[in-house]
Amino acid sequence: MRRLCLLILLCGCSCNTTGDFGRSWLGAPYVSSPLGDVAPPDNGPLIRYDAFDCTTFVETVLADGRLDKLNQIRYKNGQIGFLNRNHFVETDWLPNNSNLLENVSGHYDCAKIRRVYIDKSAWFKIVHNMDVVVPAQWVDLEYVPYEYVRDVVIDAPMVVLFIADNPKNRDKIGTDIAVVHMGVVMPNRVLRHASSERGMVVDVDFDEYVKERMKNPNNLGVSLVKIK
Numbered sequence: 565m566r567r568l569c570l571l572i573l574l575c576g577c578s579c580n581t582t583g584d585f586g587r588s589w590l591g592a593p594y595v596s597s598p599l600g601d602v603a604p605p606d607n608g609p610l611i612r613y614d615a616f617d618c619t620t621f622v623e624t625v626l627a628d629g630r631l632d633k634l635n636q637i638r639y640k641n642g643q644i645g646f647l648n649r650n651h652f653v654e655t656d657w658l659p660n661n662s663n664l665l666e667n668v669s670g671h672y673d674c675a676k677i678r679r680v681y682i683d684k685s686a687w688f689k690i691v692h693n694m695d696v697v698v699p700a701q702w703v704d705l706e707y708v709p710y711e712y713v714r715d716v717v718i719d720a721p722m723v724v725l726f727i728a729d730n731p732k733n734r735d736k737i738g739t740d741i742a743v744v745h746m747g748v749v750m751p752n753r754v755l756r757h758a759s760s761e762r763g764m765v766v767d768v769d770f771d772e773y774v775k776e777r778m779k780n781p782n783n784l785g786v787s788l789v790k791i792k
Contacts, residue, residue, distance in 0.1 A: 565647045569674035569712030577614055585721050585748055586616045586756055588623040592616055594758050599638070599645050605692060606651070608634065619653075619764055621758040622723055622746050626664065626791065641782045647696065653743040654727060655682045658789070665723060666790045669706040672716065678727050679703045680782060686738030705742050709785040710778045714771050715787065723789035724749045724770075730782045743787070 581693065595615035600608025606759045611631045627634035636642040639649055642661050650656035658667060684698040707727040708716060727744040734740050747757025755770040777783045 568658065569672050569708060569715040582739070586596050586621060586765065587749065589616065589621070589624075589765050590756070590767060592712070592758075594760050594763050594765070601644055601649065603645070603720045605694070606646055608792050616758040618746050618758045618760075619657075622748060625721075625748055625756075637664070641775070651687075652682050652684065653740070654680050654705055654741070655684070656749040664792055666792060667706055667725075667787050668790045669708050669787045672708050672712070672788075674708060674712045675706050676709055678729065679704050680709055680742040681740045683739040690736075690738035700743045701744075705787060710774055710783065713774050713781055713786060717755060718749055718751050718770075720789065721748055722757065723747075723791060725787040725789060726777065727787055728780075728782050729784055744783075 565648045596781050598615045600606035601686040658763045672760045683700040688696040726742045753770040758765045
């Protein structure tokens with residue numbers, strides 16, 4: 565029997581901290597990894613407004629389209645460089661942006677934990693052929709299982725992280741990952757995200773999108789991230 569997922573603490577923020585939350589970029593093309601460091605090994609631009617992937621869309625929204633703020637979000641301590649980039653949401657992006665973002669999924673009594681083992685050294689070697697020594701790290705990431713998402717009250721725009729468990733990723737990229745997609749969900753339960761399937765930035769019904777993701781047994785739920 566399905567039970568309600570109760571909110572224990574207020575999870576949203578009441579202020580509009582990110583302008584129009586990317587409305588002006590609706591329809592912009594989806595491009596995988598459109599940004600770089602303007603230096604090897606990734607010579608891509610630091611910012612662009614004509615194309616996004618799911619992460620750069622959320623980052624640019626959070627930065628209000630400002631380059632200085634975007635660099636603070638994308639890089640540890642704002643220090644531009646490939647090795648300083650917040651490559652992994654679990655170990656880099658969330659902890660290094662704790663002044664701006666807070667995973668509040670644990671405020672719900674139905675929350676679960678996805679334990680993930682991030683091996684950045686193996687990822688650097690397999691994906692980028694770089695010898696970089698970084699201690700591997702276990703991370704416990706709280707999330708709301710998909711079966712309870714429709715009970716969650718969205719009282720302000722939030723970042724939503726889509727959590728999965730797919731062992732095949734470990735063989736392909738050298739490490740486990742938990743976060744496989746992200747977007748911004750609005751109080752009217754519209755999900756705004758850069759969609760690889762649709763090929764652009766789109767608005768979709770959040771609950772209908774969740775239903776589709778539930779069809780894959782590897783998809784677990786969402787982490788709800790408050791914008792401070």
